[in-house]
Amino acid sequence: MKIGWTLAQRAIADHYEALAREHVAARSEWHYAREQLDQGAWRALADDGLWRIPVPEELGGHGMTWWEFCAALEGIARGGRDLGFCLSLIAHAGFLRSLVIFGGEYHHTVALPKMMGGAIGATALTEMSGGSDVARVATTAHPTAQGYKLVGTKTHITNAPVADMFWVLGRIDKLPAKRDISVFVLERQSSGMQIGAPEHMFGNRSSPTGPVSFFGLPITAGQVLGRPGDGxxxxxxxxxxxxxxxxxxxxxxxxxxxxxxxxxxxxxxxxxxxxxxxxxxxxxxxxxxxxxxxxxxxxxxxxxxxxxxxxxxxxxxxxxxxxxxxxxxxxxxxxxxxxxxxxxxxxxxxxxxxxxxxxxxxxxxxxxxxxxxxxxxxxxxxxxxxxxxxxxxxxx
Ligand SMILES: Cc1cc2nc3c(=O)[nH]c(=O)nc-3n(C[C@H](O)[C@H](O)[C@H](O)COP(=O)(O)OP(=O)(O)OC[C@H]3O[C@@H](n4cnc5c(N)ncnc54)[C@H](O)[C@@H]3O)c2cc1C
Missing domain, CATH: 1.20.140.10 (Butyryl-CoA Dehydrogenase, subunit A, domain 3)
Incomplete structure (x- = not known):
């Protein structure tokens, strides 16, 4: 049973604390007032290799573990002094891990390099009908000869206003009920989807949330994460x-x-x-x-x-x-x-x-x-x- 950090993990935490003090804390108030994610800080952390930490070397990462990532995140929370920014990081982190674990060729060769390299990820589950009951999602992928066309709207999604990559929970039409819920990974595009206006929140204003709608967005079968129905x-x-x-x-x-x-x-x-x-x-x-x-x-x-x-x-x-x-x-x-x-x-x-x-x-x-x-x-x-x-x- 692991108890506490090793010296190497402590060094990672200290390194990211200093980096976050320089890049996140310094401009936190400015971004909070403007309800914007600090994309410069995001880029600095990505360039430093934050997102490569928990990814295996064969997938382009540094081959460490989620313990080292947690040490880095602790450093960022301590040095950055910006909870909203941390919420944005958390949304990206879960997405990244699910690409590593469940990803196929598209996810490992296209999505993962982007997610490690500075792209911003959004994890989209919630819809207007509610966020707690995730099994009720209505966003649907309709089968076509080339793959699917995705239709639906997600709301309150962290990073959506600025995201480059989306992890989307929906259903696949024509699959049996209860075995139809699936996850789709897609990149931001100028047609077939629309990013709505950012929402105004009581707090966490440096972590923009907002809606994203899909109007028959074409996606390939290879973009389904894991097996269809395993969502x-x-x-x-x-x-x-x-x-x-x-x-x-x-x-x-x-x-x-x-x-x-x-x-x-x-x-x-x-x-x-x-x-x-x-x-x-x-x-x-x-x-x-x-x-x-x-x-x-x-x-x-x-x-x-x-x-x-x-x-x-x-x-x-x-x-x-x-x-x-x-x-x-x-x-x-x-x-x-x-x-x-x-x-x-x-x-x-x-x-x-x-x-x-x-x-x-x-x-x-x-x-x-x-x-x-x-x-x-x-x-x-x-x-x-x-x-x-x-x-x-x-x-x-
Ligand atoms: C800062 C912020 C960031 C967010 N980021 C994301 C994101 O990145 N991606 C995303 O998909 N969503 C995101 N959300 C949305 C969030 O996940 C949902 O708001 C949350 O899951 C609750 O859903 P809801 O607001 O629709 O409330 P509802 O699901 O409608 O629930 C309303 C109330 O009923 C209660 N309730 C519902 N069912 C039960 C039950 N069975 N037993 C007891 N109580 C129940 C709830 O606890 C709540 O108090 C974010 C929200 C916030 C505030």
Whole structure:
């Protein structure tokens, strides 16, 4: 069982922390105010090899693991100080991993090199009818002599306004019901699809979201990711990584807030003493630390489960998402209150709250994580029972 980072992984985290401080943090406010993804920072990270880290060498990557990628992401969350930017990275990361695992020739020779080389990826599941019930998607690929024509609309998609590559959940017409859900990978094109206007969000404004519509967009059979009809299991495998990365990012992001909160509490005085002397303030500060440690360690456990393909991987990913996002939102509120009126003024601390609240919904709501945890508990219980031989006879 892995516990903590190796020296080499720590060096990766430090490297990306410095890179993100230079490229992400420096322009974060500017992009937030304009509701834009910092594409310059995205390019700098891609040029540095961020997306090659977890990809095998035979596919053009650096042949490391998702542990090294997580170390890099932690560094970016710490140095970049921009939760929205991290949400955009998470959307790209799950897409990348599913190309590696499930990809065929098109995905490995066309899509993956682009995704590693600086293209921006969007993972499109949600439709106007709802995001929680992914099996209800209406986007449909209609078979043609050359492949398919894709018809449908996705909404609230991270990176969609600026994305070069799309991972799209839909159905294949004429396949049997419940065996028709499939995933399509496609590049941004000027005809057959339209990117709608970016949505205005309460927070995470440096991570543009928006709709994308397909009007009979031609796609080849080779662009279907995995086998036709395997879309649901592929989706769960893909979002499992995304979900636990919320915990990884949340913990790393909160480290900076914790230091800011302690620093402020030590120098701010009330009733003749630093507010750090008061137990109610100490409680808020320790809440932040508890959120960091619980999110971090459950995310590492979830990543280990996922990479080792353990039965409890889906349960652990949802647990990491739930603990990570709720811990982040609660801690951001605690820090805002420690800063009093300064915290509530439009600025760094109020933005933290706004951004953190988005993580309660993006990647599946907290209630859906609980639903998934419960369903997985029952499934594991059933499989453990099936694996345990029945005890015959009775104890005398
Ligand atoms: C910042 C941000 C980024 C996003 N990025 C993406 C993206 O990149 N790709 C993408 O596909 N989507 C994205 N989304 C959309 C997101 O995945 C959905 O908003 C989310 O899954 C919820 O779907 P919904 O908004 O349609 O709510 P609904 O599914 O309509 O749910 C409404 C409410 O009902 C509750 N609910 C529904 N079913 C149940 C149930 N069975 N039990 C208990 N409660 C239930 C939900 O928890 C929620 O509170 C993003 C959202 C945000 C906020």
């Amino acid at each position: 649901l299991s592929l989706t769960y495998a893909t979002i499992a990584l995304d979900r636990l990365l919320y915990g990884v990012v949340g913990a790393a992001y909160l480290e900076g807030l914790l230091q800011e909160a302690i620093g402020f509490a030590e120098q701010r005085t009330a009733f003749g003493r630093p507010i750090a002397d008061y137990q109610y303030v100490q409680r808020r500060i320790t809440n932040v630390k508890l959120a960091i440690e619980s999110a971090r360690w459950v995310s590492y456990a979830a990543l280990a489960s996922l990479l080792e393909e353990r039965e409890e991987a889906a349960l652990m990913s949802s647990t990491a998402k739930l603990i990570g996002s709720e811990g982040l939102a609660g801690a951001a509120l605690d820090v805002m209150q420690i800063f009093g009126h300064t915290g509530y003024q439009l600025g760094h601390h109020s933005r933290n709250v706004q951004d953190a609240l988005g993580t309660l919904i993006a990647g599946g709501t907290s209630d859906i994580q609980r639903k998934n945890i419960f369903t997985q508990l029952l499934r594991l219980r059933k499989s453990q029972r099936a694996a345990t031989p029945a005890v015959s006879g009775s104890a005398a």
